[in-house]
Amino acid sequence: MPISRSATAIALSALTVLALAGCATSAADGGDAAANEADAGAFPVTIEHAFGETTIESKPERVATVAWSNQEVPIALGVVPVGMAEVTWGDDDGDGVLPWVEDALEEIGAETPVLFDETDGIDFEAVADTQPDVILAAYSGLTQEEYDTLSKIAPVVAYPEVPWGTSYEDMIRLNSTALGLADEGDALIEELNSEVDAALADFPELAESKVLFSYIDPSDFSQIGFYTSLDTRPGFLVDLGLPLPAVVEEESTGTDQFYTTVSAEQADRFGDVDVFVTYGDASGSIIEQLQADPLLSQIPAIAAGHIAILEESTPLAASANPSPLSIGWGIHDYFAVLAGALD
Known part of the structure; x- marks a missing residue:
């Protein structure tokens, strides 16, 4: 269910990452003594986040990650986690690993790490069993209690301000700093931003489009659910x-929630939306259902069929939450789906 799972925040708040000066080299050549010495020079490092601050005294050798996407930062930088969250939403082959993560692990010749079952929340015992030196959760919805429990296992890097509201850039900055690879993290951000810009340039029609990312329950059209700008x-x-569409801007003001609902009786508030993005089945039947509804059909974008369907629980739908490894895998296809709704 996409609502409970995720959420890039407009709140690129001023992250304060306090680090001692030091250079870092690629973790992929961990056998090089000079490289290890350079990495170690970045420590101790102190990272501020929503629950205070975390100090990592020395270069982590065993890295665990929880929640969504955090494992992609170390893997992209050549560091294989000892454990990471098992994925159930968006997994294409039932192995608990998204395809772009599979590709990256194969590329660096690594086996799949231990997978933590987070169906009912964080499996603290499983995390502890991997004996991590650090736990990465810069993109997550950790509660204070979960943070406190994880902190008894190892130093934890939590989200900067808003649950599920960390941009992929800030996730990379926080997690890479915790690994002593801040320079490599900055280089990765620059590379990914270039890929995103190049992909968007192929769809100039999106540049001025107001896109509303919604989740509309086919069994209940009385409410229009959508994600705020914090997501x-x-x-x-x-x-x-x-x-931003006006309704998203209005409903995002003064809230710390990444998702909200508005009564369908307020359909006139969605008049400036150019593209509705929602999850649905491959048949696209949700479009016909929306257009047949007496209230929702009054929304110009819905009446015109400007609805982008991300097939439920597919990798492409999962990639709508941009992450370090998913961008190279599917950002062009994602933009193509959005732009196609304008045709």
Whole structure:
């Protein structure tokens, strides 16, 4: 269910990452003594986050990650986690690993790490069993209690301000700093931003489009659910310069929630939306259902069929939450789906 799972925040708040000066080299050549010495020079490092601050005294050798996407930062930098969250939403082959993560692990010749079952929340015992030196959760919805429990296992890097509201850039900055690879993290951000810009340039029609990322329950059209600007999906588009629909801007003000609902009786508030993005089945039947509804059909974008369908629980739907490894895998296809709704 996409609502409970995720969320790039418009709140690129001023992260304060306090680190001692030091250089870092690629973790992929961990056998090089000089490289290890350079990495170690970045420590101790102190990272501020929503629950205070975490100090990592020395270069972590065993890295565990929880929640969504955090494992992609170390893997992208050549560091294989000892354990990471098992994925159930968006997994294409039932192995608990998203395809872009599979590709990256194969590329560096690594086996799949221990997978933590988070169906009913964080499996603290399983995390502890991997004996990590650090736990990465810069993109997550950790509660204070979960943070405190994890902190008894190892130092924890939590989200900077808003649950599920960390941009992929800030996730990379926080997690890479914790690994002593801040320079490599910055280089990765620059590379990914270039890929995103190049992909968006192929779809100039999106540049001024107001995109509303919704979740509409086919069994209940009385409410229009959508993600606020604190969520990574609309936040990512805003960071690219796409304008927010008025209703998203209004409902995002003064809230710390990444998702909200509005009564369908207020359908007139969605008049400036150019593209509705929602999850649905491959048949696209949700479009016909929305157009047949007496209230929702009054929304111009719905009446015109400007509805982008992300097939439920597919990798492409999962990639709508941009992450270090998913961008190279599917950002062009994602933009193509959005732009196709304007045709």
